Amino acid sequence: MSPTAQILDGKKTAAAIRSELTTRIGALKERGINPGLGTVLVGDDPGSHSYVAGKHRDCEQVGITSVRRDLPADISQADLEKVIDELNDDDATTGYIVQLPLPKHLDANAILERMAPEKDADGLHPVNLGKLVLNVGAPLDSPLPCTPHGIVELLRRHGITLNGKNVLVVGRGITVGRPLGLLLTRRDINATVTLAHTGTVDLPHLLRQADVVIAAAGFPGMIKAADLKSDAIVLDVGVTRVEDPETGKAKLTGDVEPAAASTVAWLSPNPGGVGPMTRAMLLANVVEAAERQAGIAVGH
Numbered sequence: 688m689s690p691t692a693q694i695l696d697g698k699k700t701a702a703a704i705r706s707e708l709t710t711r712i713g714a715l716k717e718r719g720i721n722p723g724l725g726t727v728l729v730g731d732d733p734g735s736h737s738y739v740a741g742k743h744r745d746c747e748q749v750g751i752t753s754v755r756r757d758l759p760a761d762i763s764q765a766d767l768e769k770v771i772d773e774l775n776d777d778d779a780t781t782g783y784i785v786q787l788p789l790p791k792h793l794d795a796n797a798i799l800e801r802m803a804p805e806k807d808a809d810g811l812h813p814v815n816l817g818k819l820v821l822n823v824g825a826p827l828d829s830p831l832p833c834t835p836h837g838i839v840e841l842l843r844r845h846g847i848t849l850n851g852k853n854v855l856v857v858g859r860g861i862t863v864g865r866p867l868g869l870l871l872t873r874r875d876i877n878a879t880v881t882l883a884h885t886g887t888v889d890l891p892h893l894l895r896q897a898d899v900v901i902a903a904a905g906f907p908g909m910i911k912a913a914d915l916k917s918d919a920i921v922l923d924v925g926v927t928r929v930e931d932p933e934t935g936k937a938k939l940t941g942d943v944e945p946a947a948a949s950t951v952a953w954l955s956p957n958p959g960g961v962g963p964m965t966r967a968m969l970l971a972n973v974v975e976a977a978e979r980q981a982g983i984a985v986g987h
């Protein structure tokens with residue numbers, strides 16, 4: 688079957704956002720403010736390395752200074768905390784991220800909590816997640832988590848509203864599913880959200896009722912085309928690295944069966960969908976943090 692779904696084009700949308708941000712970065716620089724992103728990467732996972740490299744390329748493109756802190760896989764909690772303290776105190780770093788997941792011997796929650804909340808470019812600090820729960824602030828006073836924000840922006844810029852729709856989020860991870868459920872149930876978005884996870888008993892039953900499916904579970908092919916409504920809007924967020932049997936090279940695969948491209952109404956491709964939007968929203972968080980730190984109204 689040929690593809691019939693309309694494409695939620697994350698690559699193109701992210702490029703438009705980067706271009707808007709370039710203007711705001713120019714305005715900041717005219718006032719003598721240089722937004723700067725720091726990245727903290729622990730260990731040598733190839734996937735994490737490639738994501739972090741992408742973030743630095745994006746920064747370069749829009750005129751954000753970026754600094755890398757690449758640390759050995761066996762770094763101690765105390766030494767990693769020292770790096771966090773340095774970044775909190777470094778005026779050149781207006782925002783930074785700690786690439787997740789961290790090696791198992793490290794306490795990721797303690798690291799996130801040690802970050803200065805106003806420098807949290809990922810929106811994953813407990814204070815910023817708390818503001819999301821309390822429904823205050825973001826994006827004016829606090830950053831939103833990048834992937835949930837990217838999903839909302841991708842839909843909005845394709846003219847899709849969620850008011851009154853049944854949205855099924857698959858996955859309860861801290862970077863996507865959990866905060867996404869909170870964001871989509873805000874009054875201004877007004878979706879009815881079901882949050883499914885590995886303990887869900889009858890996923891196909893939920894899929895058949897869903898107007899919108901956001902798959903962020905990390906299991907390739909777990910969302911079957913046959914279970915999706917023909918008018919469904921489907922966002923494929925999951926990223927799993929698998930080896931291409933033909934070339935032997937690593938490639939990225941989403942959670943949605945590829946056949947869905949010819950059975951549903953809208954589909955975000957993967958790659959080329961939510962991934963680029965996540966990166967664009969990271970840049971937006973860095974710019975907004977610099978605007979707040981300079982006392983400029985966010986978005987101006």
Ligand SMILES: Nc1nc(=O)c2c([nH]1)NC[C@@H]1CN(c3ccc(C(=O)N[C@@H](CCC(=O)O)C(=O)O)cc3)C=[N+]21
Nearest residue numbers: 737738784785786787788809926958959960962963965
């Ligand atoms: N502290 C933290 N913040 C994160 O935002 C974070 C993280 N840890 N850990 C891992 C996940 C994963 N993630 C992706 C970002 C961009 C793409 C992306 O741009 N993907 C491209 C393809 C990139 C490629 O081919 O390598 C695409 O979908 O088109 C994918 C995945 C951010 N994460």
